[in-house]
Amino acid sequence: MSSRTPGRTPTLEDVARVAGVSRATVSRVVNGIRNVDQDIQEVVRRAIEKTGYAPNRVARSLVTRRTGAVALVVSGAGGDVFGDPFFGRVVSGVVDCLRRHGTHPLLMLADTAAARDDVLSCLRQGGADGALLVTTHPDDRLPAMLAVAGLPAVVFARTAHGLSYVDVANARGAGLAARHLLGRGRRRLATISGPPDVPAGQERLAGFRAVAGDVPVEAGNFTLASGEEAMARLLAAHPEVDGVFVANDLMAQGALGVLQAEGRAVPGDVAVVGFDDSSAALAARPKLTTVRQPVEEMGAAMAELLLAHVADPALAPTSRVFEPTLVVRDSA
Amino acid sequence: MSSRTPGRTPTLEDVARVAGVSRATVSRVVNGIRNVDQDIQEVVRRAIEKTGYAPNRVARSLVTRRTGAVALVVSGAGGDVFGDPFFGRVVSGVVDCLRRHGTHPLLMLADTAAARDDVLSCLRQGGADGALLVTTHPDDRLPAMLAVAGLPAVVFARTAHGLSYVDVANARGAGLAARHLLGRGRRRLATISGPPDVPAGQERLAGFRAVAGDVPVEAGNFTLASGEEAMARLLAAHPEVDGVFVANDLMAQGALGVLQAEGRAVPGDVAVVGFDDSSAALAARPKLTTVRQPVEEMGAAMAELLLAHVADPALAPTSRVFEPTLVVRDSA
DNA sequence: CTGAAAGCGCTAACAG
DNA sequence: CTGTTAGCGCTTTCAG
DSSP states (O other), rough: OOOOOOOOOOOOHHHHHHHHHHOOOHHHHTTTTTTTHHHHHHHHHHHHHHHHHOHHHHHHHHTHHHHOOEEEEEESSSGGGGHEEEHHHHHHHHHHHHHHOOEEEEEEEESSHHHHHHHHHHTTTTTOOOEEEEEEOOOOOOHHHHHHOOOEEEEEESSSSSSSSEEEEEEHHHHHHHHHHHHOOOOSEEEOOTTTTOOHHHHHHHHHHHHHHSSOOOESSSSSHHHHHHHHHHHHOOOOOOOEEEESSHHHHHHHHHHHTTOTTTTTTTTTEEEEOHHHHHHHOOOOOEEEOOOHHHHHHHHHHHHHHHOTOOOOEEEEOOOEEEESSSSO | OOOOOSSSSSOOOOOOOOOOOOOOHHHHHHHOOSSSSSHHHHHHHHHHHHOOOOOOOHHHHHHHTTOSEEEEEEEEEESSSGGHHHHHHHHHHHHHHTTTTTTTEEEEOOOOOOHHHHHHHHHTTTSSOOOEEEEEETTEEEEEEHHHHHHOEEESSSOOOSSEEEEEOOHHHHHHHHHHHHTTTTTTTEEEEEEEEEEEEHHHHHHHHHHHHHOOEEEEEESSHHHHHHHHHHHHHTTTTTTTSSSSSSHHHHHHHHHHHHHOOTTTTTTTEEEEHHHHHHHHSOEEEEEEEOHHHHHHHHHHHHHHHHOOOTOOOOOEEOOEEOOOOSSO
């Protein structure tokens, strides 16, 4: 409790002196190594208390070559990435898993080439033990950069660079949506897809068409506004539609608004199914029936996988694909 | 470019050997200290290139006593903090400012007593240079803990613990809303407030009443669902209301849904004004007229202030209060 | 079971 | 302008 004006923050050395033992011994008890006499442990513990000692993480890192931090890199989507309800769930899962391992995520943006270089150099300089990538752009160069640098990394969504990844079975999820719509008696289906160059979007489109047939499609870019626009176009071109699958909840929320503004009851006239089960699904009125990705679990899996790679650099790239589920609410 | 199988990652020593100079000199050019002969600089630079050298941040930190990371602590609101559209804007501002200073935020949750202790010890152990706190609970013990530990910290929203903080002029913002509603000819006003124990909520309520008079109030807890419930109660108790000020956008979004479900046109029958200008304001239909907090700027200001405290530990606690503005959209 | 000693990679006086 | 010399605080063989 009492600190005798140390002048500076106490070190292992100080504790050792107070306890009358060597630095090594103090280090052992601090790190919970058993081979220390019980009585000495007690003495050391008291000395720690008395000095107010707290181990210096940096000094420790220098020798263990581990920082206890991993980069959480979000790459793409311009400014408002952090406002994305989907990203919030990923972070939540990541943080939750990491904290159990005494590790914290270092938030980084990789929105420009310069920012990507920063991320890379931060990792090369040992600023973090590895990287968790959440990216939307399929042409993002960062995964490749990390891969060639041989840095531990796990990406969200399938990647082609020989890195570990975590993903959801997009096509099967879209199939769930299609079957649900069909099961509700809808026969004039349509879909609002993601940007044509995003793999997850392609898979959802393909999966939907695989069971719904060659239905009309309008592309959005995963934002609410783009969902509104796509829905408007869809309605103009195919006024007869009675069921639509939207590739994410945010766009679905936008679609819902347009539908209702046009006097179509949901789900009465048109049934709508979203994808993600993000907070947007609950914010929408009616509440969205949607294909749920177990995002928190996926985030946790990324963290776990990364930690495994950090612990064993020889570990081969691994992938984990999660099964989506249908959450039935009010929109379909 | 070429790396001659170093076996291990190259150090300053290696570069020095290749360049034929001392470690100190290499260090100087790496850190951009001018007092180095141009020719030698060139030689060193080539050696760095050749060896593929990257400075070891940890080793550097050990001597500079600075990590280049700050804790970004979010404290409160159970699980879904990261999904909060408001928090996303804060993070965005923080990240944007920090990156310009080569610093990154270490994301931490302080949702339990144990988690708070972790945050504290991480900081005491030099895991980060300081802390940025975003907290909702007024009785959060973390600010006090950081204050007594003498750790550099800046909190979002006024704090009583002698720490620096950044805030918005809540009362004036609420006044803006009241005057706008009045200006639209609304005479039967009401308000949905935040939890009675949150200072920001109290200030908004007081500010609104200061110009609108002693209007009816129902309390929510800043979530969408609580906004729905509060609006329903308000409507039941005061069916005549024609204008309502809601203490944040998420609750306003909920209120909007209830109003419309009850057959009240917005803004025709009831005008609604929110607070924050978060993404919820744009997601709502009609789009929310709202009191905008310059949250990104505020986040950036927090970061700046913290960096100043880190650079000069003697710096006295400072506060910056931002002026809110009214953003007129479709709901009022 | 405990201590002595050798670094981890870098910066920063201090000489020259 | 450059090199030498101490450390920063900790872990970890290696002896005892």
